[in-house]
Amino acid sequence: MSSGLSRRRVEGLRREEVAMAAGISLDYYTRVEQGRVEDIPPDILNSLAQVLQLTAEQTRELHHPPDHADNRQYRPAASSRADRQAVAPVLAQTLNALADTPALVTDRGMTVLAWNRPAAALLDDFARLKKTERNVARLVFLDTRWRSLFADWRAYARLCVDNLRRAAQSNPDDSALVGLIGELSVKSVDFRRYWAQRPKDRRGSPVIAVHHPAAGPVQVVVDTLFMADNPRQALLVHRPLDETSAGKLRLLMDTASDMDVADYTPAD
DSSP states (O other), X not given: OOTTHHHHOOTTOOHHXXXXXXXXXXXXXXXXXXXXXXXXXXXXXXXXXHHTTOOHHHHHHHHSOGGGOOSOOOOOOOOOHHHHOOOXXXXXXXXXXXXXXXXXXXXXXXXXXXXXXXXXXXXXXXXXXXXXXXXXXXXXXXXXXXXXXXXXXXXXXXXXXXXXXXXXXXXXXXXXXXXXXXXXHHHOHXXXXXHHSOOOOOOSOOEEEEEETTTEEEEEEEEEEEETTEEEEEEEEEEXXXXXXXXXXXXXXXXXXXXXXXXXXXXX
């Protein structure tokens, strides 16, 4: 399934940057490029086609290589808004550069598009989740593990509500976002309560205490960074508050390296 991917890489983008922008692991992309992966999910092929700036004809060839072509009429695979989004290259590069700091790239509905190894070590191994389950707000309000992950769960939950409220105000016609807010309103009493409350005037980035089961409490400052020319995506950086927390993160990274928790390959 290489289909000439190695020849089509966008000038200036390294292999790891293509992989990150497409939301898959470097190892997985390398195997795809070398033709060592069968039955690649259509949404991954579409993401690669977007990142690699393929033409319509090249995209069709990517889905149906010449030696496996048949007479079926090509139809683009149906996918969600998150599936269609490729991570902005500058965010992918920044994510790669944050080697010791947990960080996520999310869309405006807080769906996780990419993450780095420290984020997998501190928060969750997102590779264990199906792509449709990788949503920070949904995990915070509906996943019991995430509820117990934070010493002050309410602080992180309110951060999610603030982000969703800001996104909804700027994009009132976003059906996926409206659907997510509706789902959380139905399934979570806490979400309904926080959503109904008057938003507080928050200055600066919140400090969150993560109660990691292995490392104990880790204090992080959560910075939400938006691109001026692409407000649909944000970088959530969880930087350690002090040297004690930084040391615990380094310890978690050593463990994560052994566990290989940061495999970005989407689950089936």
